[in-house]
Amino acid sequence: MLLKPLLQWASPAGASGHLSVLIFHRVLSEPDPLFPEEMHARRFDALCGWLASWFNVLPLDEAVERLKAGRLPARAACLTFDDGYADNHHVALPILQRHLLKATFFIATRFLDGGRMWNDTIIESIRRCNMAVLDLSPLGLGRHALDSIANRRAAIASLIDQIKYRPLAERITLTEQLGHLAGVQSSHDLMMTSDEVKAMRHAGMQIGAHTMSHPILARLTDEQARQEIEGSKCFLEQLLGERVGLFAYPNGKPGDDYTPQSVDVVRSLGFDAAVSTHWGALAMGGDLYQIPRFTPWDSTKLRFGARLLANLRSA
Numbered sequence: 238m239l240l241k242p243l244l245q246w247a248s249p250a251g252a253s254g255h256l257s258v259l260i261f262h263r264v265l266s267e268p269d270p271l272f273p274e275e276m277h278a279r280r281f282d283a284l285c286g287w288l289a290s291w292f293n294v295l296p297l298d299e300a301v302e303r304l305k306a307g308r309l310p311a312r313a314a315c316l317t318f319d320d321g322y323a324d325n326h327h328v329a330l331p332i333l334q335r336h337l338l339k340a341t342f343f344i345a346t347r348f349l350d351g352g353r354m355w356n357d358t359i360i361e362s363i364r365r366c367n368m369a370v371l372d373l374s375p376l377g378l379g380r381h382a383l384d385s386i387a388n389r390r391a392a393i394a395s396l397i398d399q400i401k402y403r404p405l406a407e408r409i410t411l412t413e414q415l416g417h418l419a420g421v422q423s424s425h426d427l428m429m430t431s432d433e434v435k436a437m438r439h440a441g442m443q444i445g446a447h448t449m450s451h452p453i454l455a456r457l458t459d460e461q462a463r464q465e466i467e468g469s470k471c472f473l474e475q476l477l478g479e480r481v482g483l484f485a486y487p488n489g490k491p492g493d494d495y496t497p498q499s500v501d502v503v504r505s506l507g508f509d510a511a512v513s514t515h516w517g518a519l520a521m522g523g524d525l526y527q528i529p530r531f532t533p534w535d536s537t538k539l540r541f542g543a544r545l546l547a548n549l550r551s552a
């Protein structure tokens with residue numbers, strides 16, 4: 238196949254190398270009829286096989302060090318996961334181990350040990366609601382038909398849209414009330430436990446900070462942003478008994494989700510590097526506190542490889 242030489246050309250070794258960093262969130266054990274595009278075990282397994290054959294996959298801290306020194310290997314890539322979903326431990330970890338791949342997991346620490354992010358409360362409530370129509374007018378969130386997969390998806394999208402820019406406390410209260418009206422008991426095993434984070438680290442994976450409660454940093458004061466970022470760093474350092482040097486901005490779009498001030502806070506807290514969700518690949522001399530990342534979504538090998546190549550060429 239022609240892809241490997243093309244990747245080698247777009248991403249040579251040394252000072253003109255480029256670092257591709259991939260982002261994942263969940264890796265479901267089975268495909269989800271509600272979100273067929275969501276990553277699942279079989280797809281992730283295939284994708285790890287392709288990545289291992291095309292790229293030199295290395296841990297993010299090592300990639301950062303080598304990039305700074307102009308010693309990046311050709312076709313360098315890192316794998317990252319955001320948020321701290323329990324399926325990262327149950328499903329992704331054994332697959333990564335089978336392919337001898339190391340990844341970095343960015344953890345929003347407030348949700349460990351039984352917590353859940355507000356958007357997941359919406360998704361889980363709508364997924365498990367038995368009603369044909371869910372009336373959320375008491376909350377000012379409208380009535381939603383749930384009689385087909387398309388309608389359930391539309392309801393989730395509409396509810397997330399209606400709630401996402403409200404203050405955090407309101408988002409949490411509204412989504413809890415929503416779950417109640419949907420007649421759904423919330424689950425407490427969606428995110429990892431602290432022990433599972435430790436187990437990931439002991440299995441040779443890297444752990445990075447991702448704030449405590451996953452706020453949009455751009456909407457916080459510098460002091461609030463500092464508390465969120467430092468809080469997650471300290472929690473993880475205490476849990477793991479070691480320094481945590483990597484950070485991922487929640488949602489991660491420069492300007493919308495974090496600002497130059499957020500970057501200053503991250504730098505001042507002594508992190509070595511931070512990742513955004515802006516697409517691209519990092520060249521030597523690029524900003525180590527805004528490393529671009531890229532979400533691969535194609536499910537065929539050729540398209541997936543072509544997408545990675547295009548991402549490198551856009552850098």
Ligand SMILES: [Zn+2]
Nearest residue numbers: 319320487488
């Ligand atoms: Zn996140």
